[in-house]
Amino acid sequence: MNNCLLSVSEAAKLVQTGRVFLFAGAAEVLDQLPVGNWIGGTIPYFMSEDGGQHETTRLFVTELPVAQETCRFTSYTPESISQVAMDADPGVLTFIILPGFSTVHQVYAKGAPDFEGMYMRPIVGWISGVDLDQIGKVLPKTYDGKTGESYTDRAVTVHAPLPAGVNARIDILNLFIPGDGPTLRFDETSFTVGECEVNGERVNLADYLAANQLDIRLPLVADYCGANINASFQSVCPETRQVSPSSPEWNTASPLPWPTTRIPLPAWFRRT
């Protein structure tokens, strides 16, 4: 049973084997897991063999094919997250989960490209979340299964040594591609966006999206030397005229119209 949804009792049995796992699910079910060699994060949306699912009673499990006795479980605060890459020795693959919209999430999103060792150590992971209806009411969490602690503002990791001669290769599968259209430039990396530049013209992004009837279900896509990186929309508030991205790394400008966007020049290097 791997990369699938399980009941709490099934997941608990797996934990008791002592093997190393990643869990995702609602807080109410993650809270029921026993301590063990696992990390977890909240989210009720999954992609299973049955397609996209909204699930609040079961957990998604991924078993890591690593030796449990050599793994190291660590949590990071906003102040310590910059050490995450250097905490991993050569030959170690790090799995990380960060609580969505938290300070540590923002620190990581903004600063990770400049963390020491960031391009020398493979790190893969995800951002925990909550039901879309609960955004602003309930905070996403992460779980350190070794201690049983859960956090709203700490990243959790497992640093997993790989067997000798084995190297991790991390890549991205992206359903979207860059395309043609105007170029967007943002002043800074943030969880909210008011104004930006569209083809050099200063506009309010919420107004621009509305005026052009653009579908915000589709993301911006930036091309980093052949790596297509998405930046998606969480919400647009007509009253405040603010746009909220799902992640704060909106330092990339991408052309419109949706769904394809072209290579931008990332706004972070044009930050004033």
Add this chain to the structure above:
Amino acid sequence: MVPSRTHPTLRALVKGQTKPELHFLALKILLSRLQMATRFDPSETNFSAQIDALHEFFVKNESLS
């Protein structure tokens, strides 16, 4: 074997003058950032620093070649 940091290919990569098809995600993202950094600050000092960063990447990931 990784070429020395003075190899002209490293400069060409950071300048964006050569655009090979890359297959390593970390290299794609790193190279993009190095190229952007040189556009923001085209001084030779900064350029040299970006080349150093790229060379270090190749040295530390040589085992993946």
